[in-house]
Amino acid sequence: MTAPDRVDTLTAQWRDERPNLDFSPMQVIGRLHRLADHLRDELIAVYARYGLGEGEFDVLATLRRAGEPFAVAPGELARRTMVTSGAVTKRVDRLVASGLVERDDDADDGRARVVRLTPAGRRVIDEAVTAHLANEERLLEGLDAAQRRALETLLRAWGESLGV
Known part of the structure; x- marks a missing residue:
């Protein structure tokens, strides 16, 4: 016990x-x-360690997961990160100031704007997500593979029952 x-x-x-x-x-x-x-x-x-907060990491990761050209419209960015458009604006402002993203015209619609990873932003998120995954692995070390799968199954079922 x-x-x-x-x-x-x-x-x-x-x-x-x-x-x-x-x-x-x-x-x-x-x-x-x-x-x-x-x-x-x-x-x-x-x-x-990468000069990011949770929100900035979330925005960079969302842009990186979008694939080439690593650009997403601000409204879509808000939906994918599940925060308000105001919160996205603040996060993007900080990332623009640090040179990790830029606001640009949408290549498909010249009237629309997108948020795009800069080369520096891509380097930072690629390094940060690698470190993030290693950290998550470290945090799960106390559970064996079967326990992890069981926990994942339970959490998924619980989330579905709560509608999240």
Whole structure:
């Protein structure tokens, strides 16, 4: 049996105070919340090595995944990154200032604008995503392949049940 953790302690305290309630959901949600906070900190640390925040990494990764010519219209960029157009504008402004993206005319529609990776932006995101994947691998080292697949299956099913 594993040693009690902070979630076990918290739920035991609640059971003592409110024995009429089922605190078992906290065993899952509490651990997931703690893990999410820890993982976010670990991921952000890698992004920071490349001068990026979460949002900037997300924009660069979205542009890189789009393939040649690594350009996406701002509205589509907002949909793909699941943030508001205002948030995309702020992120793109920071990336333009750092020389990692540029705003350009759409080659297919001269009236439209796109956000495009610069060569420097492509180098940064290619290096950052390589480091990001190595970091994710490190964070998953405590789980074997079967545990990873089982966790992936459970998280997918849970997400589908919640519509996310």
